């Protein structure tokens with residue numbers, strides 16, 4: 001499910017230059033720099049690319065001036081993304097003019113759509129590589145070093161990069177993403193992912209468990225299992241055993257009770273009771289589900305090809321709360337999808353009232369080139385109407401978030417310390433199982449990043465819980 005994945009981006013990273021660090025910047029003659037945009041999946045892919053480049057003798061650098069190879073890992077979900085990428089490429093090109101021999105490459109979701117423009121028309125780049133073709137990077141770099149423009153945007157039905165151990169970039173050393181599958185077989189009409197990332201394929205479960213074990217051994221204490229639609233994870237082992245997402249969750253949970261597990265993203269049509277019971281069974285599987293609803297109206301859901309109804313979604317939420325009464329719940333909402341009426345918008349608000357999400361990623365609909373909606377439907381809800389509906393959705397969600405966080409005052413949560421709080425290095429920050437950020441004073445306790453601690457909540461904003469350590 002691209003939705004959340006792509007929003008996380010917007011919240012955290014959009015437009016932000018992101019480059020990996022070099023563990024030992026002087027250990028390599030050649031250096032690469034990657035700027036990543038978009039979803040968690042894209043950031044995770046950059047770590048795979050970093051691993052492939054390391055094997056080829058390239059060290060990572062944060063400093064553009066040091067780089068022989070500059071990549072931008074692109075996302076095509078937001079409207080302004082293309083312009084952002086073009087601006088960055090133009091800046092890189094200027095640098096290249098003063099530094100002959102430097103190579104510029106475009107990776108990721110925009111590669112296919114914009115290869116002709118970037119390579120031939122605007123001559124901004126030397127290398128264009130799609131999300132399933134990163135293994136071909138060494139050969140493409142060699143060709144590009146010889147002066148050729150190179151491109152590989154082929155999608156694959158098999159590639160999962162299962163055997164590649166990602167190089168963790170800009171990591172806090174506590175939390176890490178682990179890709180468990182790639183691509184998507186759903187055809188939500190507003191979404192470009194099935195076209196940019198291809199068909200769904202699941203990674204071998206043993207390689208996933210091994211990666212999580214390795215992260216744990218290196219001190220990481222939380223993994224987020226990533227996929228566009230994790231609930232449809234499915235792998236058959238060499239001995240014929242069928243591994244569903246529930247089984248995979250259990251296998252990862254058994255790595256260590258000290259390793260927390262999260263996952264993203266779930267599809268309402270696919271999340272099973274098995275998954276919910278497995279979550280409830282293991283304390284280290286976090287009780288938090290991101291369940292994108294997109295709309296509260298069944299006709300609009302059909303128009304979006306979401307393949308569930310309003311009633312189905314409400315029943316899923318009820319089931320989650322029956323099995324895990326304290327489970328954190330968040331969602332994605334799109335306002336003003338093609339043909340949405342005022343009454344249908346009211347259905348969305350009404351569904352939000354019933355579900356009381358802790359948090360939501362909310363956007364007004366914007367048509368993306370290449371999607372089914374762009375080909376089939378007219379984007380006919382006026383911008384001012386979309387905007388006003390979005391405001392109503394945001395206002396309601398803010399109210400629910402405030403209430404949800406306020407309800408936690410007086411409760412005590414087990415928090416995994418992720419690092420200093422943004423505002424003060426006298427405070428720690430970390431998350432509770434429901435994925436809420438908790439900030440609290442370090443006091444005189446001898447604690448470190450990666451430790452678990454009980455925190456009693458004294459006060460709250462609509463996005464942060466503030467408390468103190470209790471024994």
Ligand code: SF4
Pocket residue numbers: 001002003184185186187188191192193194228229267
């Ligand atoms: S097609 Fe639907 S389920 Fe698949 S990534 Fe896009 S929004 Fe998510």
